[in-house]
Amino acid sequence: MRPSDPLPEYKWPKPHWKAYLVAFITFALLGGFTILGALPAILDDAGSQWLRKNGVTLVLIYLPLAALALALPWLVSVLRIAYKRITSYPNLYTQTQARIAEFDRQAGITEAQMQAARKEISALVLQVVGASTFEISGQRFDAGKLYISLRKRRGRGYKLSVGDILRVRHTEDDMFMGTFEVTQVRNTDYIALGISNVDALWAGRVRERGEITLVPNMEAIYIPKGEANG
């Protein structure tokens, strides 16, 4: 079953109460007349006595049975629909899951496209303003402060020095995560200290973990001196 196929629809039958009532009264009257017609023949002494004794019981038993008999076609159709619904649930489930998967797939594509577009625009903006970005290779929380290590670029590119200011952004949505100052230049990386507006949740996460080496969703942007006032 394809997701685009229409879902089967099994509606519950509606009981025709008025028709049942009319039929019930008609049959009750006919039954009454029949009994009245046959009454002289069956009303000998024993029959009369038996009828007086059990007449009410008979009426109480047969009237509900008669009502049930009249509603029988409706009950049968209810059972039939119930059976169809029960037997079609596996198909419905499969189809629903397929539709959900289809929606998820479409949403995923849209989200991926949006992410890609956002990244392209971000890269363009960074290129236009001549900003230098640095990959964050590690994070450490020490003595109440957050430190990050920035991977050195090989070959050409801006070389950071102690005192340079960087801002860290989350690449998913460009959320600002804090301002850092380079405190140490090492052979393979730079060490920068969080000096202002470091995201409290990020800091809390690093503090809880002690040290994190995998930082896929963040990057540091170098801010030339004089522009950073954070």
Place this chain on the structure above:
Amino acid sequence: MANASTEQIKLVEGVVAAILTERELVINRGYNDGVVAGMKFRVLSEQPFEVIDPQTQRSLGFIDREKVRVEASVVKERLSICRTYRRVGVKGNAVMSLVDLLGPYSEIPETLKTDQFLHLPSLSESESYVRIGDRVVQLLPNE
């Protein structure tokens, strides 16, 4: 009979139960407690800031200090996963926020609109990060 102005809105309050990533945390309140997806919360410092009257040196009361704001993204029966959604003076779409990020700008939380808050001392080092057990309080839609 209570009128609209005197009615107290019951805000959802809880604590941070876990920190998942640098953008996500878990609070100990879920849809059983009235949390819905998109509901926003303030994560508060453990101790509120006490304001002392400079004239009388008596306490005027306490102000809660905000560490970060989060938005409920996944809501379960008794817990919610909340995600940070924005922090400081960055407005507009992603491109604008990136441009803001690159240029000089004042890193003042958007919600702190009155000057008086600028004079509050900054959070201490021990309060500057989110911890398990930190209080969380629901934000009203217009906050």
